[in-house]
Every structure is written in structure tokens, then in C-alpha cells.
Amino acid sequence: MGRNTRKRRTPLATKVIAGAAALAIGGGGLVWANFYASAHEKNGGHNATKSGQARVATINCPDVGQKLTKVPRKARWGVARELARLDRQITEAYSRLAETRQAQAGDAGYVDNAILGPLKDKRRATLDRININIKRAGGQERDLGRFARCQGVPAEQPGGGMNGGGQDGGNQDGGGQGNEQPPADNGNGAAGPFAEDFVDINDVQPNSRDLQNGLAANGDTGSTGSFTTKCGVNENNLFNSDNIIVAPGVDNGAHHTHDYVGNQSNTAFASDDDLNNAQTTCQNQGDKSTYYWPVLRLQDGTQEFDANDLGGGAEGNVGKILKAQQAEIKFVGNRTSDVVAMPKFIRIITGDAKAFTNGLANANTSFSCTGFEDRQVTDKYVICPEGSQVVRTSNFQSCWDGQNIDSANHRDHVAFVQPDGSCPQGFQAIPQLQVRLVYDVPAPTVENGQVKNPYAVDGFPEQLHKPITDHNDFINVMDEDLMNQVVQCINSGQDCE
Known part of the structure; x- marks a missing residue:
């Protein structure tokens, strides 16, 4: 389906x-x-x-x-x-x-x-x-x-010096290979990820995440409650390479494959009415929101259903699609104030699918391992010890301009909290969406500067499947009664489902 x-x-x-x-x-x-x-x-x-x-x-x-x-x-x-x-x-x-x-x-x-x-x-x-x-x-x-x-x-190598206007993309030359041989492409024809894109979780310092934008908005003061919505892990196998937010009406607007949970009518051609009248995988049928993210793949040579499709193998995204074992979707509050209701059909993108070439201004996701979630990294895939699972975390912007459900560049109508937890002037606090995805991933190995059995998020080929390009998307399609319940739970300090 x-x-x-x-x-x-x-x-x-x-x-x-x-x-x-x-x-x-x-x-x-x-x-x-x-x-x-x-x-x-x-x-x-x-x-x-x-x-x-x-x-x-x-x-x-x-x-x-x-x-x-x-x-x-x-x-x-x-x-x-x-x-x-x-x-x-x-x-x-x-x-x-x-x-x-x-x-x-x-x-x-x-x-x-x-x-x-x-x-x-x-x-x-x-x-x-x-x-x-x-x-x-x-x-x-x-x-x-x-x-x-x-x-x-x-350029002598894909990577170093190729990340758009001189922004720091790190050493991207795949372990210092020379020109004589092309870099290993893991079967995708679009080299990457490389050994340098992986880190053993034991080598990550606790509380050292290098980007602050997406850290949790709430704390011990302000609006301290939460609301969790249970929408499954894409059991219906709803995949496509559209992007209804960035490229409405454009076939293959994302150029990589997405997982979808929640709303089941999410294509580039869906109107707000289509979304409002759609089926949902969420247990609470009042939540028809769409939650979607690029799939995670194991580059093991598996010929997936999209091996010859745009967005899939035709654009360098190859291998076995790994479904999340858990998809935890939670809304939390603000450290300094109550939150107000999100407007229906607001669109929010967090992270940047082009962060390797665009720079880090909008990069915002992290990788970790179960049992080690005080250690978060944005620019590396993690290698977890036996018995531990890979975790992808996205904490969304939680300040709204009070007027618009979208903006021309799909970012200016929302903002992250400031260092003290408050919203920028002219913005008001809304429930912060937090998405935590947990995967069973065979641990890659790194030998002689080469990674074997790598995994990676789908992306544009020129981004070399860098972890910094991970991102997450959301359209609010909760009915008014449910959104009011979310706000009431958060502002009263309750933890609701």
C-alpha cells in the first residue's frame, strides 16, 4: 500500500x-x-x-x-x-x-x-x-x-572543499584516498557514507551535542506537561519521494524516499481538505497529522521496491529500508510560559536535507544509542554496542509568529526558543514536537579506513549521505478538541496520551 x-x-x-x-x-x-x-x-x-x-x-x-x-x-x-x-x-x-x-x-x-x-x-x-x-x-x-x-x-575528491561557499563540512575525502581509485560507493554510485561518518558511541562525550537549536523546549518551570500520540511505525508501507511542504504539486519533489505515519493521504497533490478527510494510523482518530522523515537504509545490496525509481536507486538511495522499531511522538511545553494551540495545517520542517552544501544554519537532528542517550551527535552515524539500538531524535521549532501556517522558505513562520527558553519577540510558544525513532541496525565495522555494512539516511546524491542532512517534517491536522486537550495537558503539567 x-x-x-x-x-x-x-x-x-x-x-x-x-x-x-x-x-x-x-x-x-x-x-x-x-x-x-x-x-x-x-x-x-x-x-x-x-x-x-x-x-x-x-x-x-x-x-x-x-x-x-x-x-x-x-x-x-x-x-x-x-x-x-x-x-x-x-x-x-x-x-x-x-x-x-x-x-x-x-x-x-x-x-x-x-x-x-x-x-x-x-x-x-x-x-x-x-x-x-x-x-x-x-x-x-x-x-x-x-x-x-x-x-x-x-575537485580531486567528492567532499572536501565542495560544501557550498566554503562552509565547514569536515574532511570528506573518504579516508584520504588518492585519485587513482574512485571512493567506495557501497553500491549506490554516489559514494558515501564514509568511515569518517561513523563514531563509536563510547567515544562520544556525554552532553556534548554540537547544535543547540533542537534541544527540548520545556523543563521544570513554565508549561511542564506532555502529550504523546501513538501512530505506529508505518505498518502500511506508505512510502513516496514527494514533499507536500516544499514541493506541492511536484512529483518526486523530495528526491529521496520518506516513511509516513499518521495521515495516509500524504502526497504532493493532497490539499488541506484531502488531509482533513484522510485516514490516520494514529490511535486517537482526532490526530490526522502527517509525520514523515527520510527512510534509513542498510546498504547491503538489497533490491528494494524502489531500486529503479526516482527517489530510490535511480538517485543513489539503495539498500534495505529499515523501519523504526519504535516511533515515539510527543508534544511538550515551554520553560518560561504556557503554550497556545498550534493552528491547523501549520507546516514545520526541522533539519536540512542539504546541510552538507548549505552549511549548518538549519541542521537539527541527532543520533544516539539506547542506554547512551546522554550522548548525542549531529554529524556522525553512531556505532552501538551489542544489545543497543540506534536512535534518531528530532526536536522541532516551538515558537510561532501567530499568523502564518507556512512561509515562502518554509522556515520563517516558526523559530526555536532562545537560550533562556523564551520565544523571540513577536513569537509565541506552541507545543514542541519531539520525534524519537529507534532502529535495530547491524553495527557497521571500520577497517583500514573503510566502512563495511554501513547504514545511512536517504538524501540527495551530492550530500554523500551525510548524517548532518537528516531532517523531519510535520503538518498539524489535529481537530480542535484534540489540540485543546494537548494544550491543557501541557499547561497543567499532566502527562497525557
Whole structure:
């Protein structure tokens, strides 16, 4: 039920290069391709050597979606479709890179003239259409043309130096391999995760989580209660690669596969009425909210149902999908005040699926192990000891601007609490959603700088399956009576279910 099998493309793992098509939500992204010469090429040793050493390139495009902070509500649907068009243009540019490596070897200006130039022209036309959508809806024209140009950036390895504008992405070279061999790709054609992306939980210091944004909003004062909703662990096998929040009306808008619990009509084409009239997996039938997150996969060679689909193997997301053994969904309060009811249909995204290239500003999830949950890391997958399970935690923004259920970049209408627990000026406290997912994951092993039996969250290929890109999504579709019950429980200090 609900499995997405309608979008197919040749999987990256079967491409003629060890590279990955990269495309990003919001029309921005980093496209990279490793043009390693095949050992079976008939072009002679000279070309093979040159290809192995020089045929690595990136295309770094501005993330237009995050830059559009003011878009009239009536224009957002059209703008989302144009942003998706920008994504497809990046994909086409990658394909051009992959198919023309011999031409590039013989012409130093080939990438600029045959790939980047046409890409810029296409992007400019699309950005013009975005402006037209905004103006027709009464918005102010913006100088979007400055985002048309993408940069070609040669790189010896995927990773280091490729994380968008010089933001710190750490050492991403997969254990210091040289150019002679492509990095291990774990069967996904899109290298990663690497050994350096894993850490033994025993080596994590307690209370050392490096990002503070998502820490629990409540404490011993203020509104101290909680409300837990039980919605299962996707027993209905509802998977798709849509994203109703970021890309409404766009097929495969997420470019990676999601798990869904709660609302059962969650596709890119669902209206608020569709969500309101949907079935729900939540025990309390008044909760038709949609809770969704990228699937966790074991990269073990399993051919999943989406092995040939967009969002799955066709975009580098391969291996066995691991369902959570537990999905704990809880709403808590605020340390300094009571909370007010969330508006129905409010959309909240926490974390950033593109944090590897965008930087850490919106990164917000953590990995841990059962029995060690005082040790949380955002930039590593954890290796748990025998008998311990992997835990993914997401603590959402819990301050609301009091007016909007969404914003143009899907972030500005909500905020995290300040260091003292209060909301920023102009915002009011709402129940904080906390999602805790527990998985049985065979422990990876790291030998000689290589990871064996890795697991990873689904993501865009250019993000190299980095743990920092984990994220979580929510649309509130509780009925009024239930939301009022949630608020009453939290403000009165009760723990309710």
C-alpha cells in the first residue's frame, strides 16, 4: 500500500561513471561527477590516466528556494513548480557532464561553453518565470537573475572543499584516498557514507551535542506537561519521494524516499481538505497529522521496491529500508510560559536535507544509542554496542509568529526558543514536537579506513549521505478538541496520551 513505483530511471549504480546526479530542493545544489576511466576502455593509457586525474568536476548552483523569503501566498504553487524545474536543469547538466568526458578531456573550455553556459540561460529563463509568478500575485519583483550562474569547481575528491561557499563540512575525502581509485560507493554510485561518518558511541562525550537549536523546549518551570500520540511505525508501507511542504504539486519533489505515519493521504497533490478527510494510523482518530522523515537504509545490496525509481536507486538511495522499531511522538511545553494551540495545517520542517552544501544554519537532528542517550551527535552515524539500538531524535521549532501556517522558505513562520527558553519577540510558544525513532541496525565495522555494512539516511546524491542532512517534517491536522486537550495537558503539567 502506498509504495511509489511510478517514477523510474536508470539507477546511478549502473551508470558508466562512478558519480551521482545531484539535485536539490529549491533549485540549488552541488552537482559532482567522478570521471574515472574504466579499466576496459580502448582509448590508450594516456587518456585513461588523464581521465583518472582530471575528469572530476562540480557545478555549484545558488539555492534559490532558501533565498525566496517573501513570496505571495497565491504565487507559491507556481514558484514551487519553477523551483522543481531548476532541480531538473541541474540533473540535465550532470547528465551532460557524465556523457561528454572525452570531449572535456580534449577541450579545456568544454564545460563552460557546452554545459555551464546553456545551464545559465535555462536558469535565467526559469528565474524570470518565478518573477512573473510573484508579480502577478502582487509581489515585488526581485533581481533573481543574479542566481542564474552556476560555478564549475574541479575537485580531486567528492567532499572536501565542495560544501557550498566554503562552509565547514569536515574532511570528506573518504579516508584520504588518492585519485587513482574512485571512493567506495557501497553500491549506490554516489559514494558515501564514509568511515569518517561513523563514531563509536563510547567515544562520544556525554552532553556534548554540537547544535543547540533542537534541544527540548520545556523543563521544570513554565508549561511542564506532555502529550504523546501513538501512530505506529508505518505498518502500511506508505512510502513516496514527494514533499507536500516544499514541493506541492511536484512529483518526486523530495528526491529521496520518506516513511509516513499518521495521515495516509500524504502526497504532493493532497490539499488541506484531502488531509482533513484522510485516514490516520494514529490511535486517537482526532490526530490526522502527517509525520514523515527520510527512510534509513542498510546498504547491503538489497533490491528494494524502489531500486529503479526516482527517489530510490535511480538517485543513489539503495539498500534495505529499515523501519523504526519504535516511533515515539510527543508534544511538550515551554520553560518560561504556557503554550497556545498550534493552528491547523501549520507546516514545520526541522533539519536540512542539504546541510552538507548549505552549511549548518538549519541542521537539527541527532543520533544516539539506547542506554547512551546522554550522548548525542549531529554529524556522525553512531556505532552501538551489542544489545543497543540506534536512535534518531528530532526536536522541532516551538515558537510561532501567530499568523502564518507556512512561509515562502518554509522556515520563517516558526523559530526555536532562545537560550533562556523564551520565544523571540513577536513569537509565541506552541507545543514542541519531539520525534524519537529507534532502529535495530547491524553495527557497521571500520577497517583500514573503510566502512563495511554501513547504514545511512536517504538524501540527495551530492550530500554523500551525510548524517548532518537528516531532517523531519510535520503538518498539524489535529481537530480542535484534540489540540485543546494537548494544550491543557501541557499547561497543567499532566502527562497525557
